[in-house]
Amino acid sequence: MPSFPTNVVIREVGLRDGLQSIQTMLPTKHKIEWIGDAYAAGQREIEVGSFVPARLLPQLADTAELVAYAKTLPGLVVSVLVPNLKGAERAIDSEADLLLVPLSASHEHSLANLRKTPDEVVAEVARIRAARDAAGSKTLIEGGIGTAFGCTIQGRVDQAEVLRCMQALLDAGADRVSIADTVGYAGPAAVRDLFEKARKVAGERFWCGHFHDTRGLALANVYAALETGVARFDATLAGIGGCPHAPGASGNASSEDLAFMLADMGIETGIDIPALLALRAKVARWLEGETLHGALWLAGLPKTFAVPAALNA
Amino acid sequence: MPSFPTNVVIREVGLRDGLQSIQTMLPTKHKIEWIGDAYAAGQREIEVGSFVPARLLPQLADTAELVAYAKTLPGLVVSVLVPNLKGAERAIDSEADLLLVPLSASHEHSLANLRKTPDEVVAEVARIRAARDAAGSKTLIEGGIGTAFGCTIQGRVDQAEVLRCMQALLDAGADRVSIADTVGYAGPAAVRDLFEKARKVAGERFWCGHFHDTRGLALANVYAALETGVARFDATLAGIGGCPHAPGASGNASSEDLAFMLADMGIETGIDIPALLALRAKVARWLEGETLHGALWLAGLPKTFAVPAALNA
Numbered sequence: 001m002p003s004f005p006t007n008v009v010i011r012e013v014g015l016r017d018g019l020q021s022i023q024t025m026l027p028t029k030h031k032i033e034w035i036g037d038a039y040a041a042g043q044r045e046i047e048v049g050s051f052v053p054a055r056l057l058p059q060l061a062d063t064a065e066l067v068a069y070a071k072t073l074p075g076l077v078v079s080v081l082v083p084n085l086k087g088a089e090r091a092i093d094s095e096a097d098l099l100l101v102p103l104s105a106s107h108e109h110s111l112a113n114l115r116k117t118p119d120e121v122v123a124e125v126a127r128i129r130a131a132r133d134a135a136g137s138k139t140l141i142e143g144g145i146g147t148a149f150g151c152t153i154q155g156r157v158d159q160a161e162v163l164r165c166m167q168a169l170l171d172a173g174a175d176r177v178s179i180a181d182t183v184g185y186a187g188p189a190a191v192r193d194l195f196e197k198a199r200k201v202a203g204e205r206f207w208c209g210h211f212h213d214t215r216g217l218a219l220a221n222v223y224a225a226l227e228t229g230v231a232r233f234d235a236t237l238a239g240i241g242g243c244p245h246a247p248g249a250s251g252n253a254s255s256e257d258l259a260f261m262l263a264d265m266g267i268e269t270g271i272d273i274p275a276l277l278a279l280r281a282k283v284a285r286w287l288e289g290e291t292l293h294g295a296l297w298l299a300g301l302p303k304t305f306a307v308p309a310a311l312n313a
Numbered sequence: 314m315p316s317f318p319t320n321v322v323i324r325e326v327g328l329r330d331g332l333q334s335i336q337t338m339l340p341t342k343h344k345i346e347w348i349g350d351a352y353a354a355g356q357r358e359i360e361v362g363s364f365v366p367a368r369l370l371p372q373l374a375d376t377a378e379l380v381a382y383a384k385t386l387p388g389l390v391v392s393v394l395v396p397n398l399k400g401a402e403r404a405i406d407s408e409a410d411l412l413l414v415p416l417s418a419s420h421e422h423s424l425a426n427l428r429k430t431p432d433e434v435v436a437e438v439a440r441i442r443a444a445r446d447a448a449g450s451k452t453l454i455e456g457g458i459g460t461a462f463g464c465t466i467q468g469r470v471d472q473a474e475v476l477r478c479m480q481a482l483l484d485a486g487a488d489r490v491s492i493a494d495t496v497g498y499a500g501p502a503a504v505r506d507l508f509e510k511a512r513k514v515a516g517e518r519f520w521c522g523h524f525h526d527t528r529g530l531a532l533a534n535v536y537a538a539l540e541t542g543v544a545r546f547d548a549t550l551a552g553i554g555g556c557p558h559a560p561g562a563s564g565n566a567s568s569e570d571l572a573f574m575l576a577d578m579g580i581e582t583g584i585d586i587p588a589l590l591a592l593r594a595k596v597a598r599w600l601e602g603e604t605l606h607g608a609l610w611l612a613g614l615p616k617t618f619a620v621p622a623a624l625n626a
Contacts, residue, residue, distance in 0.1 A: 096327030264500030295529035
């Protein structure tokens with residue numbers, strides 16, 4: 001049987017992938033409280049927002065302010081999403097630790113959502129890399145390959161095309177690549193297969209999986225990915241978000257459920273689950289009326305769950 | 314990487330494990346329609362009820378009638394739960410194909426729920442085996458080991474005790490043994506570990522896993538179990554049920570979500586998923602107001618999902 005990573009990072013993307021599809025406008029002060037509480041609960045990588053034009057996503061218009069706050073927290077890896085060079089320049093100016101450029105492996109989804117072909121996104125990544133290097137910036141560039149398991153518009157997406165895009169992103173200067181099941185089409189056998197091949201293409205530079213829970217398979221998919229050695233996963237508190245273009249979408253992998261699964265597997269995440277559940281309850285109050293997800297908040301931790309003494313104090 | 318079974322049986326236990334914790338009384342004619350539709354959708358193993366005293370579980374008082382109907386469907390494996398020898402005698406009289414005797418590996422849960430110690434249940438299985446053999450009956454005897462991953466009353470349940478109970482059931486004459494996560498405490502690493510060991514104890518006689526979705530891990534647990542070669546899983550349509558003694562329980566593995574996961578993995582189940590979803594919608598109408606679970610019914614099948622031509626006609 002394959003072994004599992006001993007340490008796994010849950011990258012919290014609720015403030016970006018979660019909030020971008022939520023109607024309730026969350027005030028900046030609440031977002032700052034969220035980031036602070038997540039940090040206090042042990043989360044060390046947070047995607048705080050997206051440098052897109054404010055008119056397109058007013059919910060995320062305060063991203064620069066959030067990066068500035070998050071950068072004050074020692075050891076926190078602060079990431080942002082950027083759709084293009086202009087956004088990347090703002091990310092570099094803000095001194096974000098990492099900027100993620102989404103690429104859609106589905107040609108049709110790419111045109112519909114990004115108004116670019118996958119290869120045009122690759123070319124943009126090359127320009128972003130040049131700008132980053134010219135600025136002497138340390139901001140890492142991650143190419144995030146979405147619709148990697150299929151697409152609601154185009155349907156099938158060839159595995160070969162996903163891997164080709166991955167190699168092209170690396171060749172264009174991406175420091176990291178990741179794979180996302182944007183519309184919740186992935187099952188665990190497909191994940192295991194694609195992630196094994198992606199590891200062969202990118203080695204340690206393939207570093208993150210992003211799963212939506214549209215058909216209830218997010219955690220099974222994480223488990224399958226763990227067996228391939230991938231040790232970083234995007235998730236959102238209360239499972240908020242998911243692709244707004246995916247009909248019937250039932251959210252992202254929930255951070256708290258994922259943290260529980262990993263802890264139960266004996267994998268270290270650094271997360272204090274009771275503290276994360278307390279934050280979830282707070283965010284749930286802020287987002288009253290919005291659809292939330294996850295199971296652990298309702299069931300609670302098992303009686304047998306060992307909370308480390310230091311955390312339980 | 315471990316391989317998966319090529320064929321997997323989803324044993325529908327909604328009519329027993331599902332309905333027993335549901336308030337709405339489902340009339341016998343609806344249960345018969347459910348069994349008939351499940352059979353038409355390709356399900357070939359159904360637990361139709363439980364031979365317990367009607368005053369304890371009035372919802373399941375029509376079990377004999379359901380067995381009689383289910384036995385008219387060619388190739389359907391009809392199973393029932395029985396708590397003791399008296400129930401087993403009724404199961405044998407009814408000519409059920411299989412009777413499942415629950416044993417709780419948690420001593421305290423066993424006393425609270427069955428009013429017997431695990432070893433007293435083992436002794437009862439020996440009596441049931443003698444009665445079955447004396448009757449010249451072909452009804453298979455399955456010992457189902459519950460609370461195998463922990464218990465809400467006792468807390469920790471030792472793996473060694475689960476395996477000891479399994480060996481004792483086999484020694485007492487059980488033809489089959491299975492493992493259930495009665496209270497939803499299992500995670501996939503624990504499943505993989507215990508199921509590998511259980512296969513060593515019982516070989517092919519260890520044949521079924523039963524997972525509750527209390528903490529959202531039922532499908533991840535099935536995936537982990539598949540890697541150990543186990544090829545039969547209990548599930549309930551719409552995820553109904555789960556242990557009534559498990560607070561906050563969020564149901565069983567949902568039959569339709571599990572069928573989708575397996576189909577997506579290329580594993581044959583014989584199930585026509587659109588037909589199963591149609592049955593789910595019917596059962597949801599019958600059980601209006603009850604808490605249902607699952608994700609596929611809302612999201613629908615992916616655009617890329619290939620429905621076999623014969624089923625799509």
